[in-house]
Amino acid sequence: MATSGSVPITPVLKDELDIVIPTIRNLDFLEMWRPFFQPYHLIIVQDGDPTRTINVPEGFDYELYNRNDINRILGPKASCISFKDSACRCFGYMVSKKKYIYTIDDDCFVAKDPSGKDINALEQHIKNLLSPSTPFFFNTLYDPYREGADFVRGYPFSLREGAKTAVSHGLWLNIPDYDAPTQMVKPLERNTRYVDAVMTVPKGTLFPMCGMNLAFDRELIGPAMYFGLMGDGQPIGRYDDMWAGWCMKVICDHLSLGVKTGLPYIWHSKASNPFVNLKKEYNGIFWQEEIIPFFQAATLSKDHDTVQKCYIELAKQVKEKLGKIDGYFVKLADAMVTWIEAWDELNPSSASATTATTATNGPAKK
Numbered sequence: 001m002a003t004s005g006s007v008p009i010t011p012v013l014k015d016e017l018d019i020v021i022p023t024i025r026n027l028d029f030l031e032m033w034r035p036f037f038q039p040y041h042l043i044i045v046q047d048g049d050p051t052r053t054i055n056v057p058e059g060f061d062y063e064l065y066n067r068n069d070i071n072r073i074l075g076p077k078a079s080c081i082s083f084k085d086s087a088c089r090c091f092g093y094m095v096s097k098k099k100y101i102y103t104i105d106d107d108c109f110v111a112k113d114p115s116g117k118d119i120n121a122l123e124q125h126i127k128n129l130l131s132p133s134t135p136f137f138f139n140t141l142y143d144p145y146r147e148g149a150d151f152v153r154g155y156p157f158s159l160r161e162g163a164k165t166a167v168s169h170g171l172w173l174n175i176p177d178y179d180a181p182t183q184m185v186k187p188l189e190r191n192t193r194y195v196d197a198v199m200t201v202p203k204g205t206l207f208p209m210c211g212m213n214l215a216f217d218r219e220l221i222g223p224a225m226y227f228g229l230m231g232d233g234q235p236i237g238r239y240d241d242m243w244a245g246w247c248m249k250v251i252c253d254h255l256s257l258g259v260k261t262g263l264p265y266i267w268h269s270k271a272s273n274p275f276v277n278l279k280k281e282y283n284g285i286f287w288q289e290e291i292i293p294f295f296q297a298a299t300l301s302k303d304h305d306t307v308q309k310c311y312i313e314l315a316k317q318v319k320e321k322l323g324k325i326d327g328y329f330v331k332l333a334d335a336m337v338t339w340i341e342a343w344d345e346l347n348p349s350s351a352s353a354t355t356a357t358t359a360t361n362g363p364a365k366k
């Protein structure tokens, strides 16, 4: 435990944040994260064969769920949780009772910044989440709330309080999160570029959300963080985080919440097999050319002031508009509704919350 002089420093949000890890491998990577993660509670979602024993390194406080646990807890609603895809991680978001979530893959390690110092990714995500976002007007000096930065000349003072931050999207050194075709063309490419910046993704702009190094405010946006129907028995895989990111961003824009991307970096160590990945991603590569225009055009009713209401409305639109592409989207739309039902069953207080999760400030709604 870190101390300042003789007084131990309590890690920030120690009792308000869960770390969610999906795994089909092992948890040896936690040894490297121990200095940063040990004070926090872990929620481990074991994918694949539930009879396998996953060893959790000594000294970590955790709960572990395998497929049998998911089926036991959710009953028939377990059908909305993917099997044999990292999408299973969203079960961890649902069972958590904390305000914040950090999710990280089991092949992600502590990276070093240009000075050679170990990066405490969790600490940076917490800073990102606890400071406002600027979705309504772009600040060219990046994060204005960062030490040593500010709003630049011409930035409207009426917008300088910013919006609540719902999501903090971190990046990766070494193996970049490329799709299979890009991985196949550039098998040896490594990301060595450390960009020292955090930016808000502007309102009205979508982005490809990667689940590898991601944190969010579960109370602000948790019900929108459904990672979809992927993997076993599904015609698509490895679009789990992308789907969640597109749904989440449309809802954040509607509720005037902010999404940041940039720091922190982690060191991504394993390149998954591009040929296996191509099979999983194949439909997604074609479908996304129609999915993205759908999300770009999606509008939500003005009176929909909670994430659940927005998400159910989005599910209806997915069924109507994307169901024409492939029957999969009809199934996915139904699973989106099942997810919200399961979420509200496990989180009754959030279900009854009728107050809007709108920002405290930002431009008046049109």
Ligand SMILES: O=c1ccn([C@@H]2O[C@H](COP(=O)(O)OP(=O)(O)O[C@H]3O[C@@H](CO)[C@H](O)[C@H]3O)[C@@H](O)[C@H]2O)c(=O)[nH]1
Residues within 6 Å of the ligand: 021, 022, 023, 024, 025, 046, 047, 048, 083, 084, 085, 086, 087, 088, 104, 105, 106, 107, 177, 210, 211, 212, 231, 237, 238, 239, 240, 241, 270, 271, 272
């Ligand atoms: O069937 C599975 C496969 C994997 N996992 C766990 O999920 C994460 C990510 O797995 P992996 O590192 O093999 O995949 P990447 O290609 O590096 O990851 C990118 O694709 C996204 C997956 O959709 C992921 O978020 C991106 O970073 C690991 O923890 C595996 O153990 C699983 O649970 N089930």
Ligand SMILES: [Mn+2]
Residues within 6 Å of the ligand: 105, 107, 268, 269, 270, 271, 272
């Ligand atoms: Mn990986």
